[in-house]
Amino acid sequence: xxxxxxxxxxxxxxxxxxxxxxxxxxxxxxxxxxxxxxxxxxxxxxxxxxxxxxxxxxxxxxxxxxxxxxxxxxxxxxxxxxxxxxxxxxxxxxxxxxxxxxxxxxxxxxxxxxxxxxxxxxxxxxxxxxxxxxxxxxxxxxxxxxxxxxxxxxxxxxxxxxxxxxxxxxxxxxxxxxxxxxxxxxxxxxxxxxxxxxxxxxxxxxxxxxxxxxxxxxxxxxxxxxxxxxxxxxxxxxxxxxxxxxxxxxxxxxxxxxxxxxxxxxxxxxxxxxxxxxxxxxxxxxxxxxxxxxxxxxxxxxxxxxxxxxxxxxxxxxxxxxxxxxxxxxxxxxxxxxxxxxxxxxxxxxxxxxxxxxxxxxxxxxxxxxxxxxxxxxxxxxxxxxxxxxxxxxxxxxxxxxxxxxxxxxxxxxxxxxxxxxxxxxxxxxxxxxxxxxxxxxxxxxxxxxxxxxxx
Numbered sequence: 001x002x003x004x005x006x007x008x009x010x011x012x013x014x015x016x017x018x019x020x021x022x023x024x025x026x027x028x029x030x031x032x033x034x035x036x037x038x039x040x041x042x043x044x045x046x047x048x049x050x051x052x053x054x055x056x057x058x059x060x061x062x063x064x065x066x067x068x069x070x071x072x073x074x075x076x077x078x079x080x081x082x083x084x085x086x087x088x089x090x091x092x093x094x095x096x097x098x099x100x101x102x103x104x105x106x107x108x109x110x111x112x113x114x115x116x117x118x119x120x121x122x123x124x125x126x127x128x129x130x131x132x133x134x135x136x137x138x139x140x141x142x143x144x145x146x147x148x149x150x151x152x153x154x155x156x157x158x159x160x161x162x163x164x165x166x167x168x169x170x171x172x173x174x175x176x177x178x179x180x181x182x183x184x185x186x187x188x189x190x191x192x193x194x195x196x197x198x199x200x201x202x203x204x205x206x207x208x209x210x211x212x213x214x215x216x217x218x219x220x221x222x223x224x225x226x227x228x229x230x231x232x233x234x235x236x237x238x239x240x241x242x243x244x245x246x247x248x249x250x251x252x253x254x255x256x257x258x259x260x261x262x263x264x265x266x267x268x269x270x271x272x273x274x275x276x277x278x279x280x281x282x283x284x285x286x287x288x289x290x291x292x293x294x295x296x297x298x299x300x301x302x303x304x305x306x307x308x309x310x311x312x313x314x315x316x317x318x319x320x321x322x323x324x325x326x327x328x329x330x331x332x333x334x335x336x337x338x339x340x341x342x343x344x345x346x347x348x349x350x351x352x353x354x355x356x357x358x359x360x361x362x363x364x365x366x367x368x369x370x371x372x373x374x375x376x377x378x379x380x381x382x383x384x385x386x387x388x389x390x391x392x393x394x395x396x397x398x399x400x401x402x403x404x405x406x407x408x409x410x411x412x413x414x415x416x417x418x419x420x421x422x423x424x425x426x427x428x429x430x431x432x433x434x435x436x437x438x439x440x441x442x443x444x445x446x447x448x449x450x451x452x453x454x455x456x
Contacts, residue, residue, distance in 0.1 A: 004204050005246055006087035006194075007111045009442040010148075012044075013179070014082050015193055020181045023189070023440035026151050027051045028135060028219070031392055044080050046440030050150040052142060057396070059137040065145035072146055081443070084193070089200055090442055091171045091192040092250055096185075096435050098260045105258030105435075106168045108203060109152055109191075109442050111246035112212065114224050119423070125155075125212045125221065127425060139223040149224065149444040152248045153217030154437050157210040158417070159253025164206040171199065179441065187435045191442075212251065213416060215433045221247060227446070248444035250437050254413065261410040262379055262432040266354050267319070267387050269401040270374035271367040276318035276404065280325055282362045286334055287314070287327035294322040296381055299407055302326050307409070312350055314358075315407030319388040329353065345418050346426070350408040355427040358406060374401060377429040381407065 009015070012022040021042035024030070030038075030047065032054040038047045052068035053060025075081045090109040095102070117127050143149065159165055177190035194200060214221055224247040231238050238244065252259065280289055292302040299315040303326055307313050312329035334357055335347040346352060363373050376396030378384050384405045387397035411431045419426060 003113050004089075004207055004251075005111045005113075006089045006200055007243075007246065007248065007444060008083045008085075008087050009090065009109075009248075010076070010081050010083050010445055011179070011442060012046075012081060012440060015084065015179055015191070018180055019440070020183065022046055023181045023183065023438045024050065025183070025185075026216075026436050026439055027056045027139075029436060031055065044075060046150065046443075049075075049146070050142075050439050053138060055392075055396075056138045057135055059141060062141070065141045068142060069146040069148075072148060083445070086195060089194045089203060091168045091194060092437075092441070093172055093177075093190045094258070094435055094437075095188040095190075096260075098262070098434055103258040103260050105252060105260070106165060106172065106256055107154075107250045107252035108164070108168055109248065109250045110203075111248050111444065112155075114228050114245050114247045116225060117221075119211065123207075123209050123211045125214065126423075127214050127218050127221075135219040136222055136226070139219055140226055143223055143227050143446070144230070147244075147445065147447045149220070149248050149446060151217070151220060151439040152250045152437055152442065152444075153221050154215040154433060155212040155217075155249045155251045156215045156254055156259075156416070157207060157212055157251055159206075159210070159255045162253065162255045164203060164251070165253040165256050167199070167203055167206060181438065181441065183438070185435065189438050189441065207251070212249070215252070215416070215431065216436065217249075243444070243448060244446045246444075248442065254417065259413060260434050261413060262434040263408050263410045264351075264377050264379055264429045264432045265381070265384055265408055266351075266406040267376040267378060267384055267397065267402050267404075268359065268363060268373050268406065269376075269403045271363060271403055272369065273367045274363075274403045275367070276321070276323060279362070279367065279404065280316065282366055283316075283327060283358065286357060287329055289316075290326045290328075292324045292326055294324060296322055296324060296385060299324045299326070300381065303407065303409065310348075312348060312353055313409065314350060314354070315405075317384065317388075317405040317407065319384075319402045319405060342424060343419065343422050345415055346422075346424050349411060349415060349419075349426060349430065351411065351427045351430045354406050354408065376401070379432050379434075 012019045022045055024038050024047040027050050035047050035051050038045045049068040049072045052064040092109050093106045095104050118124050171192050178193045179191040181189040228244045303313045303315050306328050314327045316325040339347055376387050386393055388402045390399040392398040
């Protein structure tokens with residue numbers, strides 16, 4: 001693993017008490033309506049600076065980012081935000097309900113060396129899915145304007161002996177949390193500030209030699225790499241202790257029982273010759289298709305009835321009529337001819353079949369003249385139906401967009417580890433680790449000159 005470090009985090013309310021009014025979900029799940037709702041709780045909600053432009057899937061006007069930077073500076077000068085007196089790490093617990101069960105997911109907020117993706121001696125930072133260019137441009141513009149990383153990356157590490165997770169839980173069991181927060185999604189956030197050198201050293205030792213797998217935040221980590229590279233342009237010296245050489249991350253051990261993975265469904269649109277009957281006819285060459293009525297809320301249960309070890313089972317919803325089909329992949333390996341160099345675990349991912357078989361082999365050539373289709377990435381069937389009604393959510397969408405939805409099951413955690421370790425990338429939006437980390441519990445300044453009043 002890249003070396004792990006404490007950092008002088010910038011926090012609301014001096015890192016104490018209830019900060020519910022100030023935190024937000026990550027930028028990439030919010031739209032303009034969600035932003036306004038959060039600002040209604042407090043004009044100093046972190047969303048004012050972390051989401052200066054909507055949608056964040058594309059680069060906004062320069063003034064959006066400069067205004068966000070000025071707002072952030074004002075919060076520091078007024079004391080709305082302040083930095084910790086010394087470098088710290090932060091035990092972070094999220095308590096939530098998911099698919100009828102109660103979970104507690106525990107991790108540690110810290111910083112890691114800002115290094116390029118890839119394996120290296122002592123542990124590397126490994127991506128697991130492809131990314132889009134628009135969000136990276138947006139995040140870079142904000143980081144460049146503010147010299148700040150507002151939102152932590154979510155990382156996983158093997159933690160096969162459970163030492164790191166056990167240490168975190170010991171801290172949590174020993175005293176009450178320093179900071180708490182809740183939003184409107186039923187997730188409870190608790191943070192313990194850890195200053196003592198002995199605990200920090202024990203945590204660093206527990207992670208020694210392990211790889212970090214990016215669970216969520218590929219765009220943000222890439223932005224941190226690009227920001228450091230920009231500082232080094234023209235051979236400029238960036239000292240080894242420069243804050244930009246470290247990236248804020250929350251690390252969770254794969255042994256943690258609170259890890260929950262949800263699905264990221266696909267809504268496809270923009271196909272000029274789309275026809276659902278013709279689509280299902282074409283897909284019949286690869287899948288066994290069962291019509292299961294028009295109750296979209298039942299499609300996942302119908303998929304579950306047909307699931308089994310090693311079986312790829314997808315759901316299809318025609319968004320004009322709500323006709324639902326369950327598609328079970330026929331025997332064989334239909335991606336082997338084009339992707340024989342990829343491991344079988346990659347070729348049998350549901351999301352790989354959607355992208356490379358359904359979209360690239362059928363939808364684009366048969367129904368869109370060989371042109372790309374439009375995508376949205378909702379996490380629930382109700383959100384699929386919101387997009388179907390013409391709404392735009394944090395997952396995408398908009399009026400006249402949606403034509404067909406492909407419902408997928410969650411990508412297994414083992415596949416994330418195996419494919420990442422093999423140096424392969426899953427398609428975009430392959431995983432959804434629920435819940436998202438909150439933004440605003442800790443902020444990472446990328447320069448050492450915080451304004452007066454910031455606790456510097």
